[in-house]
Amino acid sequence: MSDARTLSDADTADLGASAPAVSGARDRRSTPISEDSRLAIEIRTLVEHGNMDEARERFADLVEIHQRRASRIAYQYLRDAAEADEAVQDAFVKVFSHITSYRETWPFEVWFTRILINGCLDRRKARARRDRWFVSGEVSNADEARVSGSGGGDGDPERNLLARERRAKLAAAIDRLDGRQRTVFTLCHYGDCTPREISIMTGLNESTVRVHLFRAARKLRGLLGGKP
Secondary structure (H helix, E strand, O other): OOOOOOOOOOOHHHOOOOOOOOOOHHHHHHOOOOHHHHHHHHHHHHHHOOOHHHHHHHHHHHHHHHHHHHHHHHHHHHOOHHHHHHHHHHHHHHHHHOHHHOOOOOOHHHHHHHHHHHHHHHHHHHHHHHOOOOOOOOOOHHHHHHHHOOOOOOOOHHHHHHHHHHHHHHHHHHHOOOHHHHHHHHHHHOOOOOHHHHHHHHOOOHHHHHHHHHHHHHHHHHHOOOOO
């Protein structure tokens, strides 16, 4: 399946200034600003004043807030824990490098997630070009543990095996969704994003996001042997 790029192709440096024209996106000024957005503004100010050491210290707090969620999202796109880790770290580096372009009219979480997903899509395209002959194997136990943070499971080998098989089957089904459905489903169920947040990230109308979620769930039920 082709990896249709469903997010903006704008350079990461322009993301803070070129948000898609989504109705109500700027109404957030009247909404209390989130802790991570406040941190981003503080870091931006420190960088603008040349206080780089303090900015890096404060940025570590942003990394801690978003690390686990970012890893879940990246893994759903890349299906490889090591590459997902690299994608997350690349996204954090890009965010820090371009923090002066961040504008608080966007929640920091939205801005960061756009950068992360665009990076994951680029990696998928590069991997497809590089390894067209290669067919990925099943997800390893180590990969699952690194991403989920669940450790060794409940100690029941048979139950753990069945759980891994279900996750592998679900992952294969998600990969068969079309580009937009896959993006919307991943952001909602692995990124914990609301339809409104997904709308802002993708530039899709919120009602369109809900339609994609509905169709993705219906298609997945069919692929997994349930009633479509």
